[in-house]
Amino acid sequence: MFEFRVEATEGLARAGTLLLPHGAVETPAFMPVGTHGTVRGLHPEEVRRAGAQIILGNTYHLHLRPGESAIAAVGGLHRFTTWDRPMLTDSGGFQVFSLEGLRSIGEPGVEFVSHLDGSRRTLTPESSMEIQWALGADVAMAFDHVVPGQADWAMAEEGMERTLRWLDRCRARHARLTAEQPSRRAAEPPSPQTLWPIVQGGTHADLRLRSLEGILARGPWTGIAIGGLSVGEPKPVMHRVLEGLAPILPAEAPRYLMGVGFPDDLLEGIARGVDLFDCVAATRNGRHGSAWTSTGKVNIRAAHLRLSEEPLDPACDCETCARFPRAYLRHLFMAEEMLGLRLVSIHNIRFLIRLGEQSRAAIREGTFDRFRRDWLERYHHRGES
RNA sequence: GGUGGGGUGGCCGAGUGGCUAAUGGCAGCAGACUGUAAAUCUGCCGCGCUUUGCGCUACGUAGGUUCGAAUCCUACCCCCACCA
Numbered sequence: 048m049f050e051f052r053v054e055a056t057e058g059l060a061r062a063g064t065l066l067l068p069h070g071a072v073e074t075p076a077f078m079p080v081g082t083h084g085t086v087r088g089l090h091p092e093e094v095r096r097a098g099a100q101i102i103l104g105n106t107y108h109l110h111l112r113p114g115e116s117a118i119a120a121v122g123g124l125h126r127f128t129t130w131d132r133p134m135l136t137d138s139g140g141f142q143v144f145s146l147e148g149l150r151s152i153g154e155p156g157v158e159f160v161s162h163l164d165g166s167r168r169t170l171t172p173e174s175s176m177e178i179q180w181a182l183g184a185d186v187a188m189a190f191d192h193v194v195p196g197q198a199d200w201a202m203a204e205e206g207m208e209r210t211l212r213w214l215d216r217c218r219a220r221h222a223r224l225t226a227e228q229p230s231r232r233a234a235e236p237p238s239p240q241t242l243w244p245i246v247q248g249g250t251h252a253d254l255r256l257r258s259l260e261g262i263l264a265r266g267p268w269t270g271i272a273i274g275g276l277s278v279g280e281p282k283p284v285m286h287r288v289l290e291g292l293a294p295i296l297p298a299e300a301p302r303y304l305m306g307v308g309f310p311d312d313l314l315e316g317i318a319r320g321v322d323l324f325d326c327v328a329a330t331r332n333g334r335h336g337s338a339w340t341s342t343g344k345v346n347i348r349a350a351h352l353r354l355s356e357e358p359l360d361p362a363c364d365c366e367t368c369a370r371f372p373r374a375y376l377r378h379l380f381m382a383e384e385m386l387g388l389r390l391v392s393i394h395n396i397r398f399l400i401r402l403g404e405q406s407r408a409a410i411r412e413g414t415f416d417r418f419r420r421d422w423l424e425r426y427h428h429r430g431e432s
Numbered sequence: 433g434g435u436g437g438g439g440u441g442g443c444c445g446a447g448u449g450g451c452u453a454a455u456g457g458c459a460g461c462a463g464a465c466u467g468u469a470a471a472u473c474u475g476c477c478g479c480g481c482u483u484u485g486c487g488c489u490a491c492g493u494a495g496g497u498u499c500g501a502a503u504c505c506u507a508c509c510c511c512c513a514c515c516a
Contacts, residue, residue: 082468103467141467149469162469188467245467277466306467327468334471337464350461380471381460388471 049241049269051301051322055411059293059320062410065270065301067133067185068238069125072100074301074322075406077313077399078135079329082108084118084128086396087330088389091130096366097397098404100132101185103325106178107139107170111163115181123183134184135325138175138217140210140245141306144193144278152192154209172216180224180240188272188305189217191245196280203249206275210247211261217242218265243303245274250284252291259295271296272303273321277312285312289319296320310339310402310426314419317406329399333392336380339399343426345373347391352377365397 050066065072079086079094082105086094094102104124109115118127125131143150143157150159156171172190179187190213194206221242228239244262248254262271273292276285289304296302303323304316313324332338336347340360345352347359355373367376367390379387402422409418 078467080468087468088471105468108468135467137467142469145467146469191467193467272467274467303467308466312466324466326466327470328466331468331470331472332465335465335473336471346463348461383471385471 048239051270051299053298055413057410057413057415058318059290060317060406060410060415061298061320061322062407063301063322065322067101068240069131069133069185070100072133072323073407074403075313075317075410076100076323076403077329077396078103078323078325079396079400080325080327081128081130082327083112084109084124086392088334088385088392089330089396091128093366093389093393094130094396095132097393098400099396102130102132102134104128104134104136104182104184105139105142106136106175106182107142107159109136109182110139110170110178111161111168115178119181119183123181125183133186135186136179136182136184136188137305138179138188138190139170140175140188140191140193140274142170143191144195144275152209154212156190172213173220176217176220176224176242180221183238183240185238185240186270187221187240187242189214189242189244191247191274193247193275193278194249196250196276196278196284198249200249200251200254203247203251203254206249207247207254207258210245211258214244214262214265217244241269243270243272244268245272245305246292247275248288249275250280250288252288255288255291256295259292263295263297266297268297268300270301270303270323272305274305276304277307277326282312282315286315286319289316289321293320310399311423313399313402314406314423317403317410317415318419324399324403326399329395330392333395334388336387336391338391338394341422341425342428347373347376347387348380349377359391359394360398363394363398364401365394367391367394367397 048068051063053061053063055062063074065074078101079099080103084104086102118124121127124134149162150157156169159168161168175190191210192206194202246258248258301322302320304321306326307316307324308326309328338345338347338359341362352373357373358368359373360368376387376390406415409415
């Protein structure tokens with residue numbers, strides 16, 4: 048039910064297929080983020096047509112609203128959202144990082160002051176598992192402690208060791224939930240769920256290795272995530288961390304680089320053995336009018352696009368580029384029409400998903416390294432000039 | 433015709449003697465965003481220059497008072513309300 052096959056490799060890069068209860072995921076793949084059970088602004092059909100094979104949901108946000116019981120009542124997150132392909136839920140661990148100032152961390156778990164109503168909420172490894180179990184995604188993530196990219200060794204070690212201790216608690220609770228499945232699970236029909244651990248350790252190579260070794264000692268796992276990157280550290284540092292982990296990560300488990308990234312990050316990650324990515328930038332930047340194209344970033348509000356009859360990216364096959372001129376997209380943003388946010392979001396999502404598809408094809412042909420270098424060259428040199 | 437109110441930078445609108453090239457907002461221009469407290473946030477926004485500074489022009493028009501005026505006085509032009 049949880050199987051990963053590596054079908055081709057080129058250097059550290061891999062092309063594979065991940066089998067999950069709700070379907071297959073061909074890797075490398077970008078997973079759009081749907082925090083509140085919706086990829087912001089988009090209809091599930093639009094997400095599907097963009098080629099998304101799997102999307103994310105968030106434990107923290109869905110727990111606060113509408114509450115996992117409301118989702119379980121209608122049969123789980125798949126039925127709730129009508130997304131019938133694979134899903135993964137983040138554990139709330141990232142909110143430990145992003146909601147700094149609204150939370151306090153202790154060994155039992157994390158106390159949050161709800162950003163919605165100020166009420167006090169506690170998230171623990173156990174409650175994160177309970178919530179994710181009720182949500183019923185194919186993959187649940189371990190509840191981890193993310194530290195900023197600038198974190199010194201001591202702080203990174205604390206977060207990493209705590210993440211390992213919490214992993215034991217996550218695993219125990221998840222195993223119990225799995226054993227009690229039919230009676231405890233509101234999802235109909237019940238479908239199995241797997242748990243993925245998260246490597247932490249900040250920017251410190253020795254901590255990253257300790258983290259991974261600790262995880263492997265608790266294995267086996269159906270997938271392993273690398274967290275705590277793209278949180279303020281320079282890109283070369285992230286690359287070094289990935290290079291340090293690649294030789295030790297088991298080949299037979301998919302590797303998920305959490306929260307990454309931008310187009311160049313995908314290519315650099317794939318080149319270092321990463322199989323799965325997720326990132327809010329595609330949709331957030333889309334809503335903010337920033338589009339990725341094969342020749343670099345485009346600010347759709349830019350004055351010089353007022354008369355442009357070109358598509359956003361002539362090399363793109365998304366529904367937006369197939370139909371709308373830049374001049375119209377710009378107009379929609381200037382007029383603050385919601386269609387603009389949606390169209391650029393669709394483009395950005397398709398852009399990253401296609402990058403995964405192209406990388407996969409290139410790896411299978413043994414041309415990925417060349418593809419990557421040519422692609423980055425064109426992307427950074429703004430082909431127009 | 434009379435009385436009252438008012439004319440401020442592309443627009444709206446504060447300011448009623450120096451701290452005012454002039455608060456705000458809008459419009460415009462540019463940028464940021466990486467497991468979503470984000471359809472958000474930041475910067476610029478009279479003109480010119482050797483741009484953390486300097487010069488010039490500017491608060492209806494013209495003149496005056498004052499060391500100094502968008503702010504006070506006089507005349508004129510225009511707008512609005514009410515009264516005839």
